[in-house]
Amino acid sequence: MIEPYERALDDVPGAHPYPRSSRYHAVEIGVHRAPDGTGVRYAKRRLLPPLDEAAEETVPHTVSSGERADQLGQRYFGDPGQWWRIADANPVLDPRELTDEPGERVAVPLPGGFPGGTGGPGVRNG
Template identity: 70%
Template sequence: MIDPYESALDAIPGAHPYPRSSRYHDAEIGIHVQPDGTEVRYTKRRLLPPIDQDGDPGDTAPHTVGGGERPDHLGQRYFGDPAQWWQIADANPVLDPRELTAEPGQEIEIPLAPGGGLAGYRHG
């Protein structure tokens, strides 16, 4: 459950370094102190979640890539937000998100929402 006060903070510039919908929202923020004492904040590496090698259907659902699809199209279709393509990229073993839709007919995995349904799935 999302804390309503924390949600309100998302609307205040500078309250969170990244909005809740960003793949970096939960990334740790580091501080580098330069020789002159100036502090520089940076986002530490975001480690990807491990990909389930046994194909557990409880975590993802298959999607067959159609001609002309792009990662942002899939983000809109399955999550209602084209910027959420990164959730699909995280669920598949790709280095470049364009690999997700490079070959029409290939099957990729779409992460499921908690409870087993497709998060925000929208037809069409």
């Protein structure tokens, strides 16, 4: 769990551009130099851990009609913005793919962390 004083670090100018709850928080930030010399910051590539390693760190969830990825994030992590953890475990790019078929089973990472996770509410780095 992130302490309130740690959240304040997310607002410090020059700090990492993504909050601690973001999937991009642990991603290295690069700087591209334009021909005129100005620097453009960007998030370097974010790789997912191998799914075979992650399979035992998940629990199944059966999708209900009308359910959305943000609702799953709220239910399992206490934060609707954490839907991306579930997307990473399945893996899907579009969060609608997680819940577009009622009755489909999706993998939900355990609070202990999905290998390669970046931490965040209720999630330890794994």
